[in-house]
Amino acid sequence: EVQLEESGGGLVQPGGSLRLSCAASGFTFSNYWMSWVRQAPGKGLEWVANIKQDGSEKYYVDSVKGRFTISRDNAKNSLSLQMYRLRAEDTALYYCARDAGSGSYYGALDYWGQGTLVTVSS
Amino acid sequence: DIQMTQSPSSLSASVGDRVTITCQASQDISNYLNWYQQKPGKAPKLLISDASNLQTGVPSRFSGGGSGTNFTLSISSLQPEDVATYYCQHYDNLSFTFGPGTKVEI
Numbered sequence: 001e002v003q004l005e006e007s008g009g010g011l012v013q014p015g016g017s018l019r020l021s022c023a024a025s026g027f028t029f030s031n032y033w034m035s036w037v038r039q040a041p042g043k044g045l046e047w048v049a050n051i052k053q054d055g056s057e058k059y060y061v062d063s064v065k066g067r068f069t070i071s072r073d074n075a076k077n078s079l080s081l082q083m084y085r086l087r088a089e090d091t092a093l094y095y096c097a098r099d100a101g102s103g104s105y106y107g108a109l110d111y112w113g114q115g116t117l118v119t120v121s122s
Numbered sequence: 123d124i125q126m127t128q129s130p131s132s133l134s135a136s137v138g139d140r141v142t143i144t145c146q147a148s149q150d151i152s153n154y155l156n157w158y159q160q161k162p163g164k165a166p167k168l169l170i171s172d173a174s175n176l177q178t179g180v181p182s183r184f185s186g187g188g189s190g191t192n193f194t195l196s197i198s199s200l201q202p203e204d205v206a207t208y209y210c211q212h213y214d215n216l217s218f219t220f221g222p223g224t225k226v227e228i
Contacts, residue, residue: 045166045209047218059216095165107213108156112165
């Protein structure tokens with residue numbers, strides 16, 4: 001059974017940093033692109049970043065470029081999102097999600113975790 | 123950048139009704155369009171990929187169509203368990219754009 005479990009969320013002050021993690025199990029993690037998607041309270045979905053199977057390609061939404069870094073450790077079946085210079089508008093539930101393509105990029109997210117909440121507030 | 127819009131933003135229908143949600147892209151996106159269902163308090167679930175490919179396990183009352191700039195998600199006979207927000211999502215150049223969502227109520 002495919003499982004994705006996020007952790008690392010919490011309350012952080014504006015300008016602060018936070019590192020999110022996603023533990024993957026039930027599939028060959030190294031075969032899949034992975035993404036982070038966020039959802040502000042009561043709002044819609046916003047894709048944040050994704051990373052290629054071997055970590056050689058990474059893409060970000062414009063609003064987080066230069067502040068967030070996505071990474072992965074295929075040996076530990078783990079995905080991370082390092083967030084710097086956090087702003088109030090980064091407050092959201094952050095989901096880890098798997099791309100549907102095994103060995104390639106498909107562009108659809110077929111498995112999602114339950115999310116970890118990040119609150120940026122003083 | 124390609125923008126995605128959805129209509130209506132919300133709807134209320136009766137059990138058994140046919141429901142159609144529309145998603146429009148600001149430019150031609152071929153069939154690079156997926157649909158998700160998000161029930162309250164839950165993570166999104168992929169329903170349809172590439173505009174019309176129903177995912178395994180998704181009830182056949184759901185269907186998707188369209189290409190280019192105009193797409194639809196239809197529920198042929200609305201059920202109580204279909205209460206959710208539905209999002210379209212475009213992918214290209216290795217990034218994703220979600221529509222604003224359509225909330226479906228009974």
